Amino acid sequence: MGVLDNFPRSYGYLLNYRAEGLPRELFALYDAGGRPGAGEAGRRAFGIWAQLRLSLGDKGGHEHPKEVLRLVREVVEGDIPWTFEDTRFLWEVADALSSCGHTGHAELYRIPLAAIATLGYSERRQILGDAPPWHPAHRSPGRAALRKDLERVLTEPPEHGPAGVVRSLVWDGDPIARAMAGKYAARLAHPAVLPLLKHWCKAKANRPSEPWLAKVRTLLTDDGVAVLREILSRVATHRESREPGGRVFLARHTALPLRGMLWTCEVIDAPWVSTLLGDVATNCGIGRNGTGGAAVCRNERLANAALNVLAKRGGLDTVGVLARVRARLRRPALLAKASEALDAVAVQEGLSHEQLVDRTVPAFGLGPDGVREEQAGDCVVRLDVDGPVLRFVNASGRVVKAAPQSIRKDPVLADLKATLKDLKRTQAAERLRLEQMLIVERELSWQEAEQYFFDHPVTGPYTRALIWRLPDGFAGLPVRSGGGWSLADASGRSVRPGANTPVRLWHPIQESAEGVRGWRDHLLELGIRQPFKQAFREVYLLTPAEERTRTHSDRFKGHFVRYGQAKALLEQRGWSGLSIGHWDYECGGDVGAAVKTLAGWRASWGMQVASDPQQDAWGTASCAVTDAIRFRHADLPGDAPLTEVPPLVLSELLRDADLAVAVGSLGLDQQAAAGHDGYWQSYGFGELSETARTRHDALARLLPRLKIADRVELTDRFLRVRGQLRTYRIHLGSGNILMEPNDAYLCIVPGRDRSAPSVFLPFEEDGGMLSVILSKAFLLADDTRISDPSITRQLVAT
Secondary structure, X not given: OOOOOOOOHHHHHHHHOOHHHOOHHHHHHHHOOOOOOOOHHHHXXXXXXXXXXXXXXXXXXXXXXXXXXXXXXXXXXXXXXXXXXXXXXXXXXXXXXXXXXXXXHHHHOHHHHHHHOOOOHHXXXXXXXXXXXXXXXXXXXXXXXXXXXXXXXXXXOHHHHHHHHHHHHHOOOOHHHHHHOOOOHHHHOOOOOHHHHHHHOOOOOOOOXXXXXXXXXXXOOHHHHHHHHHHHHHHOOOOOEEEOOXXXXXXXXXXXXXXXXXXXXXXXXXXXXXXXXHHHHHHHXXXXXXXXXXXXXXXXXXXXXXXXXXXXXXXXXXXXXXXXHHXXXXXXXXXXXXXXXXXXXXXXXXXXXXXXXXXXXXXXXXXXXXXXXXXXXXXXXXXXXXXXXXXXXXXXXXXXXXXXXXXXXXXXXXXXHHHHHHHHHHHHHHHHHHHHHHHHOOOEEHHHHHHHHHOOOOOHHHHOOOOEEOOOOOEEEEEEEOOEEEEEOOOOXXXXXXOOOEEEEOOHHHOOHHHHHHHHHHHHHHOOOEOOOOOOOOOOOOOHHHHHHOOEEOOOOOOEEEHHHHHHHHHHOOOEOOOOEOOOHHHOOXXXXXXXXXXXXXXXXEXXXXXXXXXXXXXXXXXXXXXXEEEEEOOOOOOOOHHHOOHHHHHHHHHHHHXXXXXXXXXXXXXXXXXXXXXXXXXXXXXOOHHHHHHHHHHHHHHHHOOOHHHEEEOOOEEEEEOOOOEEEEEOOOOOEEEEOOOEEEOOOOOOOOOOOOOOOOEOOOXXXXXXXXXXXXXXXXXXXXXXXXXHHHHHOO
């Protein structure tokens, strides 16, 4: 029986996937009693053969024949030129044997330890580093038994300096680890910080124990706090990188000391701690590549650690941070943890979640006019919520855009720059929070609306641009009235509600078509730009086709979408559970559904892989085709008839689907993808979706105000633009262009032309398609001035 025949069958895959690389002919020679020659290949094969001889079969055991042990020592003492691949295979064999009952760990790992000692330290760490979950290293008791031997081969010698000291502890599996062993090495290896770093590397439990925290308090120094803050700030903006094992966010050995740093924040009393913890929780808790995914997040352990410390800190200063984190995350376990932390603070204060967030949105020191001024040297720095932006008033009183050279290192400016970043994040969270209030029909008292919304320097500019509705149906925009606020409708009639009068955001589904048109015209007349679509919000009413299909909607079925983009938008809007790709076809890995619950109703939107597995490298799908949308109620079995779904719930969930198609459709591509010509043609130039029809309505109001008004006209599906050279039709759904008279396709890739005309838009829109269409219209109306050869050669072509 040959050496390969005696290997445990449960780990036969190890030999099978190495089949082409194994020197089977030499193994057969050694099985027959042959000896290696002087050649390097033969000696290396003999060493691997000796390692395989340590197999005692499927049942394992402890006692190895003396002849085998003699061979092992001969190999260890020999001068064999091991390669990286040889060494990795030796460790894999030892791990496999250890995992299936071979208990002689000292003998199993004798050759692998000798081989790895001949490699550089970076290669050693790579071999002993993170293995996939199915790998026997995860179940091998042998590595635990070799703790001291492993520490010996991984610890770099003193002559490698501070970098070697840090690498020995945190390894170098990602850019954060390499920065710790590079930029921060001298500070981390300093005697005042090194004991702390070693203690951080022991953060192996789910939560810090009291003894662990007690030791942190004795080891913590000002230098340790400073380097901790810098490294965690780096983690808060870190992205995935390409490493030898694939795309990596943080390697396991890097995450361990980082978790220790997060735990240490529990004993640091400084104003920056809560914000930094929130940034780390968000960046580690969102999906891979920053998608906001629910199925897989970047590093759940670090996100958990940051949220746990925030929960322990408690207090009103953590509420805004937790609210921002909760708005970004989609993973259910992390959302639950953020909600639990908010619950704990809410109970302390006697408020609901929503009321707690209302009262703790930071004002950033802004005055009632949304401006904060600070003196920096001989310059006044203004933080303005409108933008938001920093403006500078120099010594002569002139406003300049850039910071004068004299204050660029001033700590006041550094503080305001950090505040500006926080302000931008808060504004994004507030826009999302207000839109959620619209969707769930949250009700406030008029006093709460005045105090925490209209008068707030950050939230106020948004809420004052939104339409609010009273119980009797009266709706209006907030306007300052004496010492308080009133609501003024589109006709100018004003109402001053009582302090306890309920008020909620107005939704167009509750208004007549004439009333909606009136509000749209009124906003344009006043030049009010809403933070999200409210007056111009799409409404999706039940169609006759949906009444016939009864329990499902086919309105957004059959669209081919870029899976990553569509999934990212859905997750941003609260959908979860969608994960499809080229895996496990027998169990439906290529089919999935995105789900979202709203007001007790659960929508499920099916999708299926529609891309080539080879092009996708047998991983996540790059393209998917959409299926029907179904609804269920928590208290009812089976799919519900669409007629029973509340109109607002149906409209908002279908709107999410329309937005996902509008952002991810292959019909938006500059040319048809292979095999999708028919779909590209139908989407790129066909009937308009509800989103595109709203765009049509907005253009009907905007065009008469433009300087190119005499050169444009709206048709049912196109914006027709009359240039000097040709006449063009821009599709209102895709932005694709056809040239008259022969409908030749004109390809124009949208750019970032800062000189393009600035046009007022009545809402901060999804995807920017309205802006793209208008910029193309301005360009084509003056087509004789186009100089880009990629466009001009299409204009003259017949």
